Amino acid sequence: MTTTAVRTLPAAQQPIWPDRDALEETVSRLRALPALVAPAECDRLRGLLAAAALGEGLLLQGGHCAETFGERSLQQVDGVVTTLRQMSEVLTRATGLPVAGVGRMAGQYAKPRSKPVETQDGLELPAYRGDIVNGLAFTPEDRTPDPRRMETAYRMSEATLQRITALGATSVSGLGAGDGSEFHVSHEALLLDYERALVRIDPVTGRRYAGSGHLLWIGERTRQLDGAHVDFAASIANPVAVKVGPTATADELLALTDLLDPDGEPGRLTFITRMGADRIEDVLPPLVQKVTASGHPVLWVCDPMHGNTRVTDSGVKSRRVADIAAETRSFVAVHRDVGSHPGGLHLEMTGGHVTECTGGTDRVSTEDLHRAYESACDPRLNRSQSIDLAFLAAERWGEGR
């Protein structure tokens, strides 16, 4: 498909940029910048995901719902990477399987929203769509989409990758395979002006790679078969994932495998299911059965966060660790029943002591939520709740081995 044709496909969840000149300027500047990740690094991750898809490994993907701009966000990188590493160790010890650590990091700046606008005290403004689009403060200045933010997102991603490298958790080629310190980055490929501007051709192979992150996923709200996001994912050689919610049908998933992984190459395509603890046991089995029967070697991963969001009586978005644990348990049980491999976890989490989800060893209560609610979007597991979940997962995954 030509670039012109790609641009005419419907693209959900895109901002309306008021300043078109600034958009064009920013896009041409981004086009001239180097890719943030290298093709060989993306291929290396694809290899790790292939092992997981074949039952010989696990994916542990985690980080903030929405990364934000500024120094504070860079300071939080260490906590997320360290927590993911500790969780990986717990999982590897219990299962004997290598765990591919992948951050929701260095590019997780764009958010799809349920509503395009937010109203407070009679004032209606555009919804916050992530720091790459607009600001969180409820003012007309902040909420007006500003395309120049895309260049800031690039610079912040660059600084985040440097920080990860400084931690010795660098991805890939440099540190060599299998030494336990590999780390890759991922984000939702939502903002197409940004993603398209960072696609680069690998001079070695001539293949097109997204240069914005190693693994990109398509969200639940933008996975339309005839939409621009799926088309974009089909056009790049990186490993890709798709979020799969409870309304997905087996036919849709089979169509996605045909569009995104026509050659059935393990490691190319991951389905991240996010059904909700109360629905997973009804809706997941037929999907897994039919995709498995088709012979496509997709990697199945559980996001136990997005199907379990609730709004408290005081209007705060939260999640219960008990629901997150229950969906994780059911995910493993469903795959064991079908005979497929439960391939890992996708989490919204942080290394800090936030109070956004309730429960866990440190017993965060609904009353505690206001104490340290720092997320710009969805509620994350704090450090201790993340480690709790790693032990729960280790128990479940360890049982069948």
Ligand SMILES: O=C[C@H](O)[C@H](O)COP(=O)(O)O
């Ligand atoms: O992170 C995911 C979505 O952006 C988020 O769940 C949407 O939340 P909303 O319903 O507040 O728009």
Ligand SMILES: C=C(OP(=O)(O)O)C(=O)O
């Ligand atoms: C938007 C997200 O999830 P989903 O597409 O599954 O709703 C997310 O992962 O933050």
Ligand SMILES: [Mn+2]
């Ligand atoms: Mn989220």
